Amino acid sequence: MADLCTVGKAIPKADASEKVVGRTVYIHDLVVPGMLHGRILYSERVNARIVAIDVSEAERVPGVKAVLTGDNTPEIRFGFLKDNTALKKGRVRQYRDEVAAVAATTPEAAAEALGKIRVTYEDLPAVFSPAEALAEGAPRLHETDAKGKPVKDNRLRLPWKVEAGDLAAGEAASAFVAEGEYDTGWVTHCCLGTSGVIASFDTKDNLTVHSNTQIPSLAKNDFLEALKAMGVKGRVRVVNAAVGGGFGSKLDTYAYEYIAILLAHRTRRPVKIVFQREEEFVATSPRQPTRIRIRQGCDREGRLTFRDISMVLDNGAYTSWGATTPTVMMMPSTSLYRVPNVRFHATCVYTNNTYAQAMRGYGTPQVTFAIESNLDELAEKAGLDPYELRLRNANQAGEVTPQGFRPKTCGHRECLEEVARRLNWAAAKARPRSTGRKARGVGLACLMHVGGGAKIYKSDGCGTVIKMDDQGRVDVFSGSMDIGQGLDTVLRQVVAETLGLSTEHVNLVIGDTDVCPWDVGVHASRSTFVAGNSALAAARTVRDQILAFAEEVLEAPREILSLAGGQVVCREDPSKNTPLEKLLRKAHYAASGNTMFMAAEFFEPQTNLLAGDFKGDFSASYVWGCHGVEVEVDTETGHVEILKYIAAHDVGKAINPMLLKGQIYGAGLMGVGYALTEEMIYQEGRLKNPNFRDYKILTAADAIPVEPVLVETDDPAGPFGAKGIGEPGLVPTAPAIANAIYDAVGVRLSALPMKPEAVLEAILARKTGER
Amino acid sequence: MEQILHFTVNGEAASVRARADWSLLRVLREGLGLTGAKEGCGAGECGACTVLVDGAAVNSCLFPALEVAGRRVVTIEGLAAPDGRLHPIQQAFVDHGAVQCGYCTPGMVLSAKALLDRSPEPDAGAIQTALAGNICRCTGYTQIIGAVQAAAKTLREVPHG
Numbered sequence A: 001m002a003d004l005c006t007v008g009k010a011i012p013k014a015d016a017s018e019k020v021v022g023r024t025v026y027i028h029d030l031v032v033p034g035m036l037h038g039r040i041l042y043s044e045r046v047n048a049r050i051v052a053i054d055v056s057e058a059e060r061v062p063g064v065k066a067v068l069t070g071d072n073t074p075e076i077r078f079g080f081l082k083d084n085t086a087l088k089k090g091r092v093r094q095y096r097d098e099v100a101a102v103a104a105t106t107p108e109a110a111a112e113a114l115g116k117i118r119v120t121y122e123d124l125p126a127v128f129s130p131a132e133a134l135a136e137g138a139p140r141l142h143e144t145d146a147k148g149k150p151v152k153d154n155r156l157r158l159p160w161k162v163e164a165g166d167l168a169a170g171e172a173a174s175a176f177v178a179e180g181e182y183d184t185g186w187v188t189h190c191c192l193g194t195s196g197v198i199a200s201f202d203t204k205d206n207l208t209v210h211s212n213t214q215i216p217s218l219a220k221n222d223f224l225e226a227l228k229a230m231g232v233k234g235r236v237r238v239v240n241a242a243v244g245g246g247f248g249s250k251l252d253t254y255a256y257e258y259i260a261i262l263l264a265h266r267t268r269r270p271v272k273i274v275f276q277r278e279e280e281f282v283a284t285s286p287r288q289p290t291r292i293r294i295r296q297g298c299d300r301e302g303r304l305t306f307r308d309i310s311m312v313l314d315n316g317a318y319t320s321w322g323a324t325t326p327t328v329m330m331m332p333s334t335s336l337y338r339v340p341n342v343r344f345h346a347t348c349v350y351t352n353n354t355y356a357q358a359m360r361g362y363g364t365p366q367v368t369f370a371i372e373s374n375l376d377e378l379a380e381k382a383g384l385d386p387y388e389l390r391l392r393n394a395n396q397a398g399e400v401t402p403q404g405f406r407p408k409t410c411g412h413r414e415c416l417e418e419v420a421r422r423l424n425w426a427a428a429k430a431r432p433r434s435t436g437r438k439a440r441g442v443g444l445a446c447l448m449h450v451g452g453g454a455k456i457y458k459s460d461g462c463g464t465v466i467k468m469d470d471q472g473r474v475d476v477f478s479g480s481m482d483i484g485q486g487l488d489t490v491l492r493q494v495v496a497e498t499l500g501l502s503t504e505h506v507n508l509v510i511g512d513t514d515v516c517p518w519d520v521g522v523h524a525s526r527s528t529f530v531a532g533n534s535a536l537a538a539a540r541t542v543r544d545q546i547l548a549f550a551e552e553v554l555e556a557p558r559e560i561l562s563l564a565g566g567q568v569v570c571r572e573d574p575s576k577n578t579p580l581e582k583l584l585r586k587a588h589y590a591a592s593g594n595t596m597f598m599a600a601e602f603f604e605p606q607t608n609l610l611a612g613d614f615k616g617d618f619s620a621s622y623v624w625g626c627h628g629v630e631v632e633v634d635t636e637t638g639h640v641e642i643l644k645y646i647a648a649h650d651v652g653k654a655i656n657p658m659l660l661k662g663q664i665y666g667a668g669l670m671g672v673g674y675a676l677t678e679e680m681i682y683q684e685g686r687l688k689n690p691n692f693r694d695y696k697i698l699t700a701a702d703a704i705p706v707e708p709v710l711v712e713t714d715d716p717a718g719p720f721g722a723k724g725i726g727e728p729g730l731v732p733t734a735p736a737i738a739n740a741i742y743d744a745v746g747v748r749l750s751a752l753p754m755k756p757e758a759v760l761e762a763i764l765a766r767k768t769g770e771r
Numbered sequence B: 001m002e003q004i005l006h007f008t009v010n011g012e013a014a015s016v017r018a019r020a021d022w023s024l025l026r027v028l029r030e031g032l033g034l035t036g037a038k039e040g041c042g043a044g045e046c047g048a049c050t051v052l053v054d055g056a057a058v059n060s061c062l063f064p065a066l067e068v069a070g071r072r073v074v075t076i077e078g079l080a081a082p083d084g085r086l087h088p089i090q091q092a093f094v095d096h097g098a099v100q101c102g103y104c105t106p107g108m109v110l111s112a113k114a115l116l117d118r119s120p121e122p123d124a125g126a127i128q129t130a131l132a133g134n135i136c137r138c139t140g141y142t143q144i145i146g147a148v149q150a151a152a153k154t155l156r157e158v159p160h161g
Helices: A016-020 A107-114 A130-134 A167-172 A216-230 A255-267 A277-283 A326-335 A364-382 A386-392 A412-422 A425-430 A487-499 A527-554 A580-588 A657-676 A733-745 A756-770 B024-031 B088-095 B105-118 B124-130 B142-157
Strands: A036-042 A048-054 A064-069 A098-104 A118-123 A161-164 A176-184 A196-201 A207-211 A236-240 A271-274 A290-298 A304-316 A341-350 A438-450 A462-468 A474-478 A506-509 A561-564 A567-570 A598-603 A622-634 A640-650 A706-711 B002-009 B012-019 B050-053 B056-059 B072-074
Touching (some): A064 A107, A161 A326, A167 A290, A207 A216, A255 A271, A290 A364, A364 A438, A386 A412, A412 A622, A462 A527, A474 A527, A527 A580, A640 A657, A733 A756, B024 B050, B088 B105, B105 B124
Parallel strands (some): A304 A341, A474 A506, B002 B072
Antiparallel strands (some): A176 A290, A438 A622, A561 A567
16 A cells, blocks of 8 residues: 555545634524524422423513423433433433423523423432442332333343353363452543534425534434324434534433424524533533443463453433443453453443443443453562553454454554553663652553444445545435534545545535435444445546546546546557546546546445444454553652653554554543542532533643554554444543553552542551551 | 613724623633633533633633623634634644644643743643643643643743734
8 A cells, every 4th residue: 555645644624724714604503594592490309290380480581582492392212222212201210301392592591491491399208329320229210211111129120241161161261360349430422512402394294404524314214203293293403513522422312302393393593502611511421331340361471361241320310321331331242352261241320329331442441441450460479561461462363352343454562562662661660669758660551443333223335425526525324423523625636536536526415314315324433444434435436437437538448547636547549648637527528428427335334233242343344552651659749740641552554643643642642531530519400510620531631652653453444444443442441541550659549530649648658558 | 670881802992791690601602702711520620611801720610700891812714814723822732742632732822822822931831730720631642742842841931922
């Protein structure tokens, strides 16, 4: 692939120039004529019966056009288990429950009306942890499932279990066993652009939803179902504004979107709901907390013998994608490193806490924290260097993992070696532990992730339509979406490369379900791979059409023709080289058989749906990575400073190294936040820190010197060899830092975040223990 | 209570009707249609609403509208040359991968401008401090810091208005 012109180049993000001049339109900037402003009243109680709602005063506020409650609207059920409703009727189960909504001509009138709604509640006993929720006689969150079938406890009926090999035999063959329990809490996406929507109906009841979703096609289906529940027969169009950050937060539809639809239908006017920051913290769904128990062992030679993981997840009061993250956590649990005997089991439990969703990494940051922290503990028991233990068990191309994954390429070993070399691992480990105030240490941790889509949904596909115009330019309609990650640029590069054009000649149309083909959504680090392959297939079809026509017109055999530099190039006779536009016009305006070059392709990865026994090859490609970190721990304050950070990733092929590194830098710092500072503090179901003052995401002053290392393994299944890289950059961050802290001061932090007070407490406890 | 505010925006005189309790951000976005300044938190914590008032970077969501009377405001819309050519800071953000979702970008660019106007040769630490009030969730800041360094170099070589 030495002669690539566009792919592999650090081309600026296609929409960057619009963004730097402030011209890009986000949902916050969008105004539709006649638009009303919608606001939502959230529950004042965490678990209660709604006895009465009095909206009469609210309705009298000048400018108010509608006040809706669960009592005066049709029930719209949504979510993975359809256990959530847009406006709650008769019962609330969490503080973020939507009790009423207002549409008014100004935001002020809407806010005033909200304050005049009177709700009478009757409190019910609540549960705030899975342990409380599973206790004998605990109050049930839901009396029945969505189909009305009675449920007997707060456990979700989800079959998250996978087992392979012989666990007992593995344990018997072990010379060393490490076990531990790890806790991870709530963290949230903190998209700079908050969530928002504008819903409007035309006179024929057709619905247009201006959105910022990561899933235009699936959101369209969700909204169609809502119309059905409302008895409305119209069609649905989802049109995306620019998305001000996603990270999984916009992977499901939310109550506020259905409420905007209900308000728009009631008022027959467009209704806009945009979240304020506190609302964004409270009413979008965070990463789900886990308590993970792990046991793993190795033999005398340090070969892993078995791994046994069980976990409990706090699902919150309703079910979104958060409850399905165990299906992805299974992947590193069974297949990160070669370990023949494995078991994974996860239980999701309803509580009166906020309900959880998808967030970058989709469960793997939590389980990787457990696996990789515990692996260092195992190494210590076995008297092995943690790097050596990892190297000895590193994954390899061509293996079939216990869960049935079949990686065709694998950069695991190379990532490990790169990190060890750049961190001067051997020398750093040989350093005696400091006895002074500041202690240095090094740690590393690996990751495994899907890099070729993930078939956790019935289809993992994406469609692309391509048409050429008469000027040698091309319009590409993709089902995928840019949420800032650079899909807009990568698709242009893939198409430009295939058609021998420059990226400026490729126009990309995304985020409009009326014109773009179907796509399952921006998740699972799948877009470059799946949407890229789809665009590649469509571009190849168009290229073949053009070359077939050129063969006729130029009277030159197909084998010596190609597209490059905006021309049809004839390898053996340059005099036949023809500008593409000339050829296109010739085809279009031919005396007979007029032709426009167009193609439509749907790319569906040939993978197995992850269901049933949860075994099979559910991604077309897998990625590995290794992060190595050097920290300095202040033993008097517990503060952890990161001195050096190496992030080596198997990326397949870097289609755009600059944008790819942007993913690694960004995910890396998000991972450091997950490890050290970020924490949603819930007290009895109430979020205590819904703002950027008290929820500590890292700023430019905290930026760390991440050194990305791109390991190219050229996956034959990927577009130009590429694999997905959106999520992996934050997956091993927390355990790498935890392992470095252990190396520095000899304390094992087993809960996130590892705040200074937690580190200090562990250091003091260790000193007390030594005395 | 409404008032007519007179001030300069991006070099042009502006007269806008505004309520006493409005922020400068609201005046810019709703009164003048300058939506480049974003609301990210409404509480002065994220910097997405950053604009320049008399050359200093301020959180326009906290800046009382009435206090802008008679002052010079520069928003992101006023940074590029009249012919559309990007300001060197904007160009550097484009060229160095400093833009992902873009929601923080206008504020980030203007904070960088305020820094480079007063300190043409900042080291990385000074850049980090100057941008510490502008939250970005996408980039990890590395490429933003790189872009500001590159822009500083360009501006030193080719002074720009």
